[in-house]
């Protein structure tokens with residue numbers, strides 16, 4: 135920790151958090167004040183001397199937080215201010231000249247968000263994190279910050295449909311070319327790279343097919359071809375996969391899902407180096423794609439149980455996938471933890487668990503017979519999204535892909551008899567019993 139960082143931490147009633155090395159109180163003008171998130175590293179702190187790599191729950195509970203907080207509260211306060219006052223003109227000048235890190239205006243950040251960003255960076259094993267109003271705003275601001283007219287991006291085609299839509303319908307209006315190649319076709323990805331390619335993008339696992347990207351191979355293509363890489367690890371989570379350790383440049387999460395975990399907020403996050411994120415931070419400050427202090431608090435709270443929830447999501451996903459794989463009414467199950475899945479070997483090698491999302495096809499069913507199964511379950515609620523404590527079920531045909539033509543659905547691998555079940559944290563025996571009665575009625 136630098137002397138400058140140390141000096142900005144001093145306050146009468148705050149002592150540094152021994153989990154995250156530091157408790158800065160930074161300002162962050164959109165014109166580039168120091169970055170708080172870079173203090174997320176755990177090295178050199180008292181806890182690191184006990185355990186140099188604290189476990190996910192220790193980080194999720196403690197990282198990024200001051201050990202002693204305002205009014206001695208154990209939880210972080212929610213600062214609802216849209217603006218922050220200066221004692222006098224000299225304070226304004228000190229701030230602008232970056233001599234006094236502090237808050238200035240709500241569009242550039244707020245104190246709760248600084249804590250959350252340090253926690254997310256620590257959980258992901260990255261240097262810095264940025265929090266956004268949603269997963270989509272994280273992606274949009276990143277792409278707008280990094281790309282110019284004439285630039286190109288290449289992405290694996292199994293992806294969240296709004297990410298695809300933003301690239302193909304909107305980036306194209308600004309002269310950015312996007313090329314889609316089949317998921318996990320590394321030769322096709324290499325072939326699609328041109329001297330104008332700036333970014334390679336994929337989800338892992340993909341949604342809803344659960345294909346698993348070989349992250350080291352993906353990162354290696356980027357390194358060899360001098361192109362940055364982005365993994366949307368929303369389904370993977372920092373518990374199950376480690377993209378940065380594999381050499382990926384940017385990790386994105388829809389924190390609306392497993393990170394928040396309670397189906398009660400929208401948020402997005404990007405994790406990378408401080409330097410990589412600086413232009414993104416500045417553009418976030420201009421666009422206002424920041425999250426609210428209330429949501430930020432909810433996300434911080436949700437994260438405290440992240441590892442416990444992930445363990446249950448993983449357990450439920452596997453139990454449900456195994457049950458479905460053996461059921462005569464089920465034609466096919468997409469789940470990376472099943473030996474029948476084409477990416478089982480890579481998943482087994484690179485994932486700690488396989489997540490809560492299970493997609494399956496109902497044998498010989500048309501869309502209405504499939505819908506009847508969705509309508510018959512008693513525990514999962516019919517809704518889009520995933521990663522929350524409540525199980526959610528949907529038929530992609532009538533949810534995210536209803537507006538598509540049959541030809542487009544064929545192209546995206548969306549079948550009429552496809553069901554996507556996002557297992558929550560209920561007891562797996564109950565989820566299995568519920569599916570059984572819905573399939574057998």
Ligand code: PLP
Pocket residue numbers: 268269270271294337341366368369387388389390400401402519
């Ligand atoms: N990435 C993936 C894989 C998603 O599934 C979603 C939303 O479903 C997003 C990004 C967008 O996230 P948000 O809904 O938080 O904007």
